[in-house]
Amino acid sequence: MRYSALRLLREALRGNRGWERAWRDPEPQPEYDIVIIGGGGHGLATAHYLASRYGQARVAVLEKGWIGSGNVGRNTTIIRSNYLLDGNQPFYEFSLRLWEGLEQDLNYNAMVSQRGVLNLCHSDAQRDAFVRRGNAMKLHGADAELLDTEAVRAMYPWLNFDNARFPIRGGLLQRRGGTVRHDAVAWGYARAADSRGVDIIQNCEVTGLRIADGRVTGVDTSRGVIGAGKVGVAVAGNSSRVMAMAGLRLPIESHVLQAFVTEGLKPLIDGVITFGAGHFYVSQSDKGGLVFGGDIDGYNSYAQRGNLPVVEDVVESGMALMPAIGRARLLRMWGGVMDMSMDGSPIIDRTPVDGLYFNGGWCYGGFKATPASGMAFAHLLATDTPHPTAAAYRLDRFRHGRMIDEKGMGAQPNLH
Amino acid sequence: MIIPHPLLGPRDAQEFTYMGDAALIDRPDGMAEGAAEAFDTYLHARDNPAGLHRELWYHEAGDRSWLVVTRDTRTHEITQVELARDVARARGRSQ
Known part of the structure; x- marks a missing residue:
């Protein structure tokens, strides 16, 4: 069965009784x-x-x-x-x-959303590294844009720009990056x-x-x-x-990586933001939850759950970058087992x-x-x-x- | 995770740095025949078991001892902790 707007309309009018299972069970x-x-x-x-x-x-x-x-x-x-x-x-x-x-x-609607991935930099040295990375990306035909502080501020005015230790000096933006369901x-x-x-x-x-x-x-x-x-x-x-x-x-060890979702919030982040001074990346799902993660726990693990010190570390990074999320409640957290290669x-x-x-x-x-x-x-x-x-x-x-x-x-x- | 240190008692895992499989104690002889292959295996290949794993933890924010911790990678349960020094000596190192 081919999915299309016409099929959707037809099924809507016929009580959705014509949908078939999406794959066999042989x-x-x-x-x-x-x-x-x-x-x-x-x-x-x-x-x-x-x-x-x-x-x-x-x-x-x-x-x-x-x-x-x-x-x-x-x-x-x-x-x-952005490699x-x-x-x-x-x-x-x-x-x-x-x-x-x-x-x-x-x-199939996989909800591919090219909403942009913004990597923030917090020092001159990090900006230099982003210039090099952006140029490498462009040489291979990818897109990259270097943003100054004001351009980042125009996108996300509520970020903590004047953090005493990690002020935001700009960012490397890949507009074609984004999220997928x-x-x-x-x-x-x-x-x-x-x-x-x-x-x-x-x-x-x-x-x-x-x-x-x-x-x-x-x-x-x-x-x-x-x-x-x-x-x-x-x-x-x-x-x-x-x-x-x-x-x-x-040449592989299995390690656990945790991820987190907050309660649903009003629209706040329309792209993906990564913190350059710690390991923290965040986007907002279509349901409104902030989806974020950080570092692996750091020891061999096949348990699909991690430990609390890494939760604290990730959340600290988030608070350093965007203090506005301090009152948001975490709804879910989970772990996945990663093949960490050498x-x-x-x-x-x-x-x-x-x-x-x-x-x-x-x-x-x-x-x-x-x-x-x-x-x-x-x-x-x-x-x-x-x-x-x-x-x-x-x-x-x-x-x-x-x-x-x-x-x-x-x-x-x-x-x- | 709490690691029961043989000398200091129960300590938070955050005080430690993780170094991976305790087989790293058995460093190959760099002068021996086939040392290049032995070092490739030593540096890169891992058993990576789902289950009991003997691994090295360094008590960096404590007494700076190296421990060999036996831990279940499916549950994170720690069943045995030894001083790496004792393990290495028992294997004939640094006599």
């Missing part, structure tokens, strides 16, 4: 050409692009819970391409371009992939990888054995656990096991990458060659010293 077949482990944003996007761009029809996505129950439903929904390094910037700009055409491609991304990709024949199999946990003579032949699951010509793993958060089934140790950048690559491909290490920046990650992983799965924008995301780059260390922290995952 039994797993004995064998597929390509099995994707992980029904999150990246896995579903991979399936969609495999089916729509690379002509692969016999594809299954296996999800241990329900689709979109992991990090695609746990993030702060921000999209942007500095060569290995990153073209990939994230490619992703932003795919976001711009996503809803037409999927025939995160659940709708999972649903939209699922619906589009399903309509092209991809089997989305929920409540199907992979319990083992079948490997014979160094080549993957299938997966053991809670719903039986499923044969596979190729297996793609896109389970960020649990990458180490799944890849351990193939005997591989990854250099803070992701991995999309083949593995030492033939037919086994890996997509992970997204740290806490995976949501914005969803379309490009799906396209690059589909390209790799279908052609056995890396997508041009993701060629740097190799599994063996650490051994060869080809880090993509956007933050310059070295092999210390809890600092990225």
Whole structure:
């Protein structure tokens, strides 16, 4: 069924009785050409692009819970391409371009809203760094604007400009950045992939990888054995656990990142703002809640909840930037499990096991990458060659010293 | 999180700095055969278990001792805390 304004009108007049379910609930077949482990944003996007761009029809996505129950439903929904390094910037700009055409491609309203992402700077040195970053972005075809204090004041007059320690000196604005309805991304990709024949199999946990003579032949699951010509793993958060089934140790630690939503407020923030002196990013949802987050807790964790000291740290940053939120009550907070890689950048690559491909290490920046990650992983799965924008995301780059260390922290995952 | 320090009793985890897997105590010999591969594995590869994890915490805002904490990464429950010095000596380091 194709969604359109005409369909909406027709269903409104007929009591909404004609809507069909958005994707099937098939039994797993004995064998597929390509099995994707992980029904999150990246896995579903991979399936969609495999089916729509690379002509692969016999594809299954296996999800241990329900689709979109992991990090695609746990993030702060921000999209942007304001990266500095060569290995990153073209990939994230490619992703932003795919976001711009996503809803037409999927025939699904994902509420892509290019409301602008503003990074604030608080010192001359930080402004110099933003000039460099903005120029790097423009050289790769992205948009960037350097704002002075007055231009920031015109956008958000209620920010704390005269903070004694962190006065606002300006900002780097990417107008094409913004937010997306995160659940709708999972649903939209699922619906589009399903309509092209991809089997989305929920409540199907992979319990083992079948490997014979160094080549993957299938997966053991809670719903039986499923044969596979190729297996793609896109389970960020649990990458180490799944890849351990193939005997591989990854350059990844799992850490917990918390996010927060306040009660609904009147319209206050029409874009995304990030604090440059601490780690704090905030936007306002269409329902009015302020959605914000900060740093990871900083220790290995698979618990989808964090501890209070980080809550305090995040909220302190928020209060330093925008004291006006002091009386707003927090409604919800939650944690997601992040694949923190050794250099803070992701991995999309083949593995030492033939037919086994890996997509992970997204740290806490995976949501914005969803379309490009799906396209690059589909390209790799279908052609056995890396997508041009993701060629740097190799599994063996650490051994060869080809880090993509956007933050310059070295092999210390809890600092990225 | 409260870490029961073997010498100082229960201490807030905020007083500590986290360094990751306690396997980092076993630093490879830089002069040995295959040292480059050994250091690549040492620096970059991690077990990253969901469950009991032995990890290094440094009591930076306290007595500056290094601890080996055994903690469940699914629940954050701490089951054992040792001085890293004792663990390293038991493995034959710094005799």
